[in-house]
Amino acid sequence: MKKVYLLIVVLILGLTGCATRVSTSFDRQADFSKYKSFCWLQGCEFTFTGPRYMNDSAVVSNLKNAIIKEMEEKGFIYDAENPDLLLDFHVTVENRQTNVYRFEEDRFLQLDPVDQSDVYYFLEGTLIMDIADRETGQMIWRSSANRYLELNPQMTEKNLRKGIGMVLRKFPPKEKK
Template identity: 85%
Template sequence: MNKLIAWIVFLSLALGGCATKVSTSFDRQADFSRYKTFCWLQGCEFTFTGPSYMNDSAVVNNLKNAIIKEMAEKGFTYDDQSPDLLLDFHVTVENRQTNVYRFEEDRFLQLDPIDQSDVYYFLEGTLIMDIADRETGQMIWRSSASRYLELNPEMTERNLRKGIGIVLKKFPPKER
């Protein structure tokens, strides 16, 4: 029964934390309707900023393709000659842990933990996307999405595209 109670507590913590937290800010003076093309911030060269284990050619290529496809679905064309927008992104992954305490059955209602606890390890990943107006050099959009990840997340193009889609969900902003 103690294990059941510990699992219930753990699942409630885990499920409560499964939601992706998204934060978006943008320049309300920018006319987003005039932008049609994009490229990468560093001289139109795709660069990766993130954990070293993700910096392999397959993952980086999947991430690049995911961004290009998501932007194309939003009506933007990749242009490395004369883009309207410059995109930059950063990935952070941090190790996290939580303790789930076991409770004695007869003391559960008092919520007094006994000395035993289970430690659960997980990752918290954040993807930050910055978009700048190439002509003015001004940052006009920033969005970040954070969520808990599996300890060994699959870095497939499909999974990466989900993350990119979440970060760019409100891009471009709707006119008011």
């Protein structure tokens, strides 16, 4: 019975834990080819918006470095004096739970639950990136990545860079010809 139970848990967590949902919207009228530089939204001061427990100097530094590196790889330069684009991001982490019901081994195919269930806790994290045209103040890009996380996620630069890469994967949008 434990094998069947374990298999169900592994399948549920495996299927949900692997998927990262990314959604993107942007101003289709904006000419993205004119943008060459970027800075942070709050007066070019890098500020962290997210859970307090993630707001430590190492995580904030890793996040800042990950964003700068991704933007530089896309051909943009960091310019605190006269940027074309202003970037802002938000991190949310929410506690989630799910119930997993146990089945009697001989009644498994009938799918009649026994009055026993286990509660599993996990985190759901979302990273939102907003990009605005500095001159007009208009937001021209928004992308978010949503994923289930470990209870104690590793906030290394490598892991954060992977998340930032997903959010910025389609930035800037390619012109359709």
